[in-house]
Amino acid sequence: MNSLFPKLAVQGIRKNGRIYLPYILTCVGMVMMYYIVSYLTYSKSVYQMNGGRDIQMILSWGTGVIAVFAVIFLFYTNSFIIRRRKKEFGLYNILGMGKKNIAVILVWETLIIFLISVGAGLGLGIAFSKLSELVTAKILADEAVFGFTVERQAVKSSVILFAIAFALILLNSLRQIHISKPIELLRSENTGEKPPKARMLLAVLGIVLLAGAYYLSCTIEEPMAALSVFFIAVIMVIAATYILFTVGSVSLCRVLKKNKKYYYKTEHFVSVSSMAYRMKRNGASLASICILSTMVLVMISSTLCLYAGKEDTLHKRYPRDIVIQTYSADGKYTEPVHSAAQKVLEDNAMSPQNLLYYQYLPVAGMLDGSVISFDREEAVLDYGKIKQLFFLTIDEYNRLMDKNETIADDEIIIYATKTDYKYDELTIDGFGTMKIKKQADEFISNGEESSTALSSIFVFVSDMKKIDEIDSFQKKMYGENASILEDYYGFDLDCGEEAEIRVTKDIEKKISSLESKDKAFPNVSIEGLAEKKQSFYSMFGGLFFLGILLSIVFIFAAVLIMYYKQITEGYEDAERFEIMQKVGMTKREIRRSINSQILTVFFAPLLMAGLHIGFAFPILAKLLKLFGLFNTPLLIGVTAGAFAVFAVFYALVYKITSRSYYRIVSK
Numbered sequence: 044m045n046s047l048f049p050k051l052a053v054q055g056i057r058k059n060g061r062i063y064l065p066y067i068l069t070c071v072g073m074v075m076m077y078y079i080v081s082y083l084t085y086s087k088s089v090y091q092m093n094g095g096r097d098i099q100m101i102l103s104w105g106t107g108v109i110a111v112f113a114v115i116f117l118f119y120t121n122s123f124i125i126r127r128r129k130k131e132f133g134l135y136n137i138l139g140m141g142k143k144n145i146a147v148i149l150v151w152e153t154l155i156i157f158l159i160s161v162g163a164g165l166g167l168g169i170a171f172s173k174l175s176e177l178v179t180a181k182i183l184a185d186e187a188v189f190g191f192t193v194e195r196q197a198v199k200s201s202v203i204l205f206a207i208a209f210a211l212i213l214l215n216s217l218r219q220i221h222i223s224k225p226i227e228l229l230r231s232e233n234t235g236e237k238p239p240k241a242r243m244l245l246a247v248l249g250i251v252l253l254a255g256a257y258y259l260s261c262t263i264e265e266p267m268a269a270l271s272v273f274f275i276a277v278i279m280v281i282a283a284t285y286i287l288f289t290v291g292s293v294s295l296c297r298v299l300k301k302n303k304k305y306y307y308k309t310e311h312f313v314s315v316s317s318m319a320y321r322m323k324r325n326g327a328s329l330a331s332i333c334i335l336s337t338m339v340l341v342m343i344s345s346t347l348c349l350y351a352g353k354e355d356t357l358h359k360r361y362p363r364d365i366v367i368q369t370y371s372a373d374g375k376y377t378e379p380v381h382s383a384a385q386k387v388l389e390d391n392a393m394s395p396q397n398l399l400y401y402q403y404l405p406v407a408g409m410l411d412g413s414v415i416s417f418d419r420e421e422a423v424l425d426y427g428k429i430k431q432l433f434f435l436t437i438d439e440y441n442r443l444m445d446k447n448e449t450i451a452d453d454e455i456i457i458y459a460t461k462t463d464y465k466y467d468e469l470t471i472d473g474f475g476t477m478k479i480k481k482q483a484d485e486f487i488s489n490g491e492e493s494s495t496a497l498s499s500i501f502v503f504v505s506d507m508k509k510i511d512e513i514d515s516f517q518k519k520m521y522g523e524n525a526s527i528l529e530d531y532y533g534f535d536l537d538c539g540e541e542a543e544i545r546v547t548k549d550i551e552k553k554i555s556s557l558e559s560k561d562k563a564f565p566n567v568s569i570e571g572l573a574e575k576k577q578s579f580y581s582m583f584g585g586l587f588f589l590g591i592l593l594s595i596v597f598i599f600a601a602v603l604i605m606y607y608k609q610i611t612e613g614y615e616d617a618e619r620f621e622i623m624q625k626v627g628m629t630k631r632e633i634r635r636s637i638n639s640q641i642l643t644v645f646f647a648p649l650l651m652a653g654l655h656i657g658f659a660f661p662i663l664a665k666l667l668k669l670f671g672l673f674n675t676p677l678l679i680g681v682t683a684g685a686f687a688v689f690a691v692f693y694a695l696v697y698k699i700t701s702r703s704y705y706r707i708v709s710k
Contacts, residue, residue, distance in 0.1 A: 048144070052151035055131070061703075062127055062610055066120060067156055069603050073113045074164020074205055075171065076596055080105045080589075081197035082172045088192070089179055097578050098179060101585035106200075109596055114208045116600050119331075121212045123607040125219055127614065132220060146217050153213040161205055168201070169193055182584035249286030256280045260662040265428070265498055266461050269665035276662065280655060284333055288647070289326035328608045333648035335601040337655045339594045340689060344656070344682040345663055346590025349670055351681065353583045356671040360579070361572040362488045363399055363533030365547055367554075371565035372402045372528035380567055381532055383553040388536075391546055395534030399487060401443060404434040404510050406517050406526045413466035417473075417520035430462070431499040434510050440503040443487055450480050452505045458483040461498035461668050469502065474516045477504070527565075540573035547571030583670075602696050609700040613707030649693050653686055 056063050084102045089095045132145050173191055180186055256279035263269045349356070369380050381400075388395060408415040410430040437450050448456060455477045457464060470476040486501050504510060510528070518525040536543050551569050558564045660682065664675055672678075 048147045049151050051148050052155060055128070055148065056152060056155065059124075059128065062124055062607070063156070065603055065606050066124060067159055069120065069599055070117060070156065070160035070205075071164045071167065072599050073109070073117065073596070074161055074201055075168040076592060077106065077109050077113065077204065078165055078168030078197050078201045079172055079175045080109060080592060081200055082168070082194045083175060083179060085194045085196045086176060086192070089176060092180060092581075095581070097581040098182075098585035098588070101582065101589055105589045105592060108593060110204050112596060112600075113204070114211065117208050118212055118215065120600075120603055120607060121216065123611055125216050127611060142220055145220055149213060149216050149220070153209055153216075157205065157209045160209075161202060164205075165198060165201060168197075179584075179588065182580070182588060245286050246290045249283045249290060252279045253283035253287065256283065257658040260658050260660075263662055263665060264462060266665045266668045268428075269662050270669065273662055273666060276659075280337075280659075281334055284651065284655075285327065285330040288330035288333065288651075291326065291647075328604055329648050331604050332601050332608075333651045333655075335597045335604070336648060336652035336689065336693065337659075339597045339601070340652060340656045340682070340685055341659060341663065342590045342594045342597070343689075344678070344685045345667060346587045347685070348667065348674075348678045348681045349583050349672055350587035352672050352674045352677050353580060355674060356583070357572070357576065357579050359488060359671050359673070361570065361575060363397065364535045364543055364572045365550065366531070366533040366568075366570045367550065368568040368570075369530040369532070369565060370527045370567070372530055373565075376565055377402075377530040377532075379557055380530070380554060383557060384532065384550050387546060387549045387553055391542070391549070393536055393538065393546065396537060397535045399443070399534065400530070400532045401435060401439045402528060402530050403439075404514055404517075404526060404528050406432045406434065406513070408432060408471075413468055414470045414472055417471070417517050433499060433501045434513055435501065435503050436507055436510065437503050437505060440483075440486070444483075444485075448480075448503075450503070450505055452509070454478050454480045454505070456481055456483055456503040458486040458501040458503075459498070460500075461673075462500075464500060471513070471516070473520070474513065477502075540576070543571055543573040547574050598692075605696055606700045606703065609704040610707070613704040617707055645697055649690060656682060656686060 080102055083089050084099050084106055086099075089099060092098075172194075256276040259272050259276045259279075263272055365384075367380060367384055369377050371377065385395075406417070407429055408417050409428050411428060415430070415432065437448055437456065440446065440456065441448055450456060453476075455469060457469065457479055459482070464482065466479070468476055468478050483501070483503075504513075514526075514528060536546065538546075547569060554567050554569065558567065660678075663682075664678055667678065
């Protein structure tokens with residue numbers, strides 16, 4: 044008797060191959076993807092690459108995302124299988140098999156699928172791990188280490204994760220069998236769904252949530268505020284999508300039924316009746332497809348845009364090949380630093396090009412309307428209002444921009460980045476108010492405003508005396524956390540990257556000797572574009588690589604939901620179409636009815652995903668500014684292209700899955 048249960052389990056999987064095979068393949072794919080990401084996270088060869096540590100940090104986020112998503116998604120898709128198998132289990136129960144025996148069969152089935160999924164998934168993951176390492180090396184412009192390795196930690200974490208996932212799936216299946224009566228199990232596929240109560244209230248709630256999320260996305264102005272609001276908006280959109288698709292399915296069926304000219308046609312009658320029969324489940328499936336489609340579009344468009352615009356972003360962050368920042372404006376320190384850099388260049392037979400030097404005071408403050416407050420406690424409460432201010436003299440502005448502007452002592456000229464300043468004055472709380480004579484159209488970037496997530500405002504004041512007054516005030520307010528006047532000295536070099544890195548290191552040594560001779564010597568920061576380039580590329584490359592991997596996972600999920608939607612609906616509708624054929628319905632009319640049903644709901648998730656991505660565009664653009672990407676036309680082009688490609692893929696998948704539905708109902 045004991046050998047009977049494994050045989051029944053194998054037989055159950057084999058006879059239901061049409062529903063189990065895609066599920067097993069998806070489980071295998073999930074295990075494979077999780078192992079590959081874990082492998083790259085733990086790989087010593089990746090760690091030794093230039094920028095390898097940065098990309099491993101980013102990929103470590105991916106392991107967490109895939110882990111959570113895999114558990115939730117496999118739990119969700121297994122519900123399709125259990126719904127299909129309930130009739131079979133009910134028959135076992137009526138024939139004398141107890142629920143404990145059915146539970147044993149489920150344990151064996153889960154164990155078999157777990158072993159196949161983990162075994163095949165790890166096998167494919169290990170096989171493709173070297174390829175993923177080569178792709179990573181290509182992204183980092185490095186070379187992969189020769190040899191093939193298996194990361195034990197990645198294997199261990201993969202087995203543990205999916206053991207937990209399958210254990211939860213098994214417990215849920217056992218729960219459903221335990222609480223169901225034999226007659227309920229037999230009739231599970233033939234039980235229609237009741238429309239949700241308080242439909243109007245739910246519809247209003249869904250519209251309010253969606254409108255609120257869209258409003259947040261379109262009205263948010265600050266990149267830092269966008270970061271804090273983004274996840275709230277995402278939750279609102281997900282909730283609204285599920286509510287509106289569920290309520291919308293019910294309302295659509297009622298409207299179509301009331302339209303007698305539409306409803307009482309052969310190709311529409313069966314399709315509308317079938318949708319009404321499973322309206323809530325139909326809405327949930329469509330909502331899931333819509334959310335996953337939106338996630339794919341957001342992931343691909345944002346990470347691809349960052350990767351495609353990495354060169355532009357790099358040069359915004361490092362506007363000169365070598366930048367030396369001295370945290371003092373005192374000439375007795377800044378002049379030796381400049382001289383040290385000049386000496387190194389002379390020793391290497393080089394001369395600075397596009398020389399850029401000026402002094403400024405960087406101060407962070409809370410901007411509320413036109414009032415800046417240097418209050419740290421307020422900043423903690425509302426991080427989105429923090430602004431980075433850069434104070435320079437008008438003489439520096441005229442020299443750098445080749446202008447001839449003049450301003451009074453109580454006047455300023457400003458230049459805002461990552462934000463729009465709409466007021467005609469600027470007040471420093473406790474210090475005074477300054478009138479804005481004009482807003483500059485441009486200013487030479489110092490790279491610092493691109494490196495921070497905060498939006499920035501360059502403030503050009505009348506003279507150095509004014510800056511000293513502001514400096515004294517901010518020191519009084521911030522105490523030991525006060526900012527320091529800085530000296531910026533940057534230039535380009537006409538040489539290769541290796542020579543540039545060598546010069547950067549020589550300057551660092553030269554300035555280190557100055558610091559060692561004088562304990563009072565201020566801190567000096569030396570950054571070289573060539574030296575920082577690798578870690579910069581690794582971050583953007585890691586985000587792009589992670590975006591591809593997560594998009595593949597989400598696409599797997601969307602395709603599987605589409606497939607199971609068609610399969611489960613096909614089995615449910617088969618008897619109805621059989622009856623309709625007996626009363627004269629032809630194969631051609633069946634196909635027309637299927638096309639009617641598919642086309643009625645086909646465009647809804649795709650169109651809603653397009654609507655979501657359209658309204659999400661403003662907040663995405665703000666978030667990308669945090670990474671230094673200001674190229675809005677690039678983001679528009681990439682997003683539009685991603686949507687077009689995904690729409691073609693979506694149509695292709697739906698066409699393929701609809702054939703499975705037709706084969707089932709036409710038999």
